[in-house]
């Protein structure tokens with residue numbers, strides 16, 4: 459940046475833009491004069507690991523009984539922040555069409571996610587959602603995905619024990635889960651290994667580039683000048699460009715090789731499935747089957763190499779970080795002395811289900827996992843308190859009024875604070891901040907999911923997460939294998955600081971005691 463400061467041809471226009479922005483910012487007409495405005499400078503000050511989400515919670519408490527407040531970012535429309543469940547229902551379900559991701563979101567993510575499902579609206583989104591829904595069928599989950607997770611969970615735990623330096627040393631379980639989900643999504647998404655078990659540090663190669671790319675993309679949300687920096691190829695934008703290049707090089711190679719594959723129809727991974735639907739594919743029979751199923755436009759399932767690249771990258775983003783985050787924070791809770799009873803209940807339920815299964819051979823199967831009601835409650839409680847996607851944003855297409863009376867102008871953004879909502883006593887009662895899986899257990903011992911808009915961890919409505927069942931399956935398999943083989947402790951001593959990225963990584967890992975069960 460020193461170069462920019464000393465070069466008047468760059469610095470002067472930047473200064474002029476900043477002055478205009480500040481003037482516009484200061485003279486903005488308020489649509490909700492009673493709403494608190496949090497200074498953007500304050501948001502930037504609070505935006506550090508382990509802090510920003512708590513800052514939002516404190517703001518929510520300070521504006522109560524109002525449930526929405528504002529942040530004004532220079533060069534940008536008003537951002538309304540809310541913790542109101544009825545507002546979330548309004549955004550995601552009742553007025554879905556008025557709240558797309560919008561140009562702001564798409565621009566921010568374009569370099570990393572292209573027009574992939576996460577980043578698309580309208581027909582581009584619909585097409586991918588339709589195709590992907592087939593590939594996340596119950597049958598695929600029971601067979602292909604179950605096998606992938608089952609194999610990799612055992613492998614990840616073996617590697618974890620092999621790398622433990624001494625019997626008493628702490629284990630970074632976040633790293634174990636990151637390797638588990640990276641390797642699994644590599645097989646499920648690309649049909650190839652991403653080398654997560656060979657490399658002692660996920661932060662190298664593909665995994666590392668991916669981490670960096672998501673962090674730097676998240677930084678764009680609070681940097682009004684990111685487009686200028688991208689143009690100049692400086693700072694964080696330069697890092698982002700480099701990381702994306704690495705991801706692209708890897709993916710292009712895999713796609714090119716797969717195009718030459720004669721056995722495309724036999725391959726269950728997402729890339730092969732999407733490719734075999736494409737006109738460019740050599741697989742006529744599969745194409746016909748898919749088209750017959752949907753009876754739609756014959757060009758509907760054509761995907762170029764670039765489209766395929768973005769489709770798969772979107773799934774890698776969706777499937778890797780989120781599940782690793784969910785496992786990390788849930789195990790953190792389970793490793794605390796106060797939650798030992800939860801571990802006992804998971805094991806007791808598992809023992810009972812095994813004893814009811816005739817000829818149980820020591821390996822969990824898909825049915826046993828589906829029947830594990832208490833385990834589901836535990837995973838859900840982890841997902842409630844530590845939502846892997848802690849905040850989400852929608853853009854208003856037309857003027858609107860939210861259920862809590864907030865006036866939203868066309869173009870405004872609404873950010874709903876999923877992490878903050880989990881801590882609202884209005885929604886969860888006085889023990890909102892306590893890890894208590896039983897809140898999801900009915901009196902007859904069944905798991906009951908809450909209404910999605912009260913706990914939008916997987917979102918709600920038409921854009922509900924497509925990988926929800928897959929995430930539940932992979933988390934269940936890993937947690938059962940973990941608690942079957944190991945005792946965990948020391949959660950109360952582990953320092954956990956969530957990162958400021960798109961998902962809820964712990965910047966400090968999850969360092970706890972892991973002992974093989976006798």
Ligand code: HEM
Nearest residue numbers: 776777780781784846847915916917921923924925928929
């Ligand atoms: C605990 C794990 C997971 C959580 C908490 C989670 C959460 C979410 C959230 C909040 C969204 C909405 C994002 C947005 O539109 O702004 C989403 C969308 C999505 N998720 Fe997940 N996800 C998880 C796992 C997965 C997995 C394993 C996959 C599959 C690989 C997946 C695939 C998707 C897809 C494809 C979308 C886009 C849906 C659409 O826009 O129509 N997710 N997820």
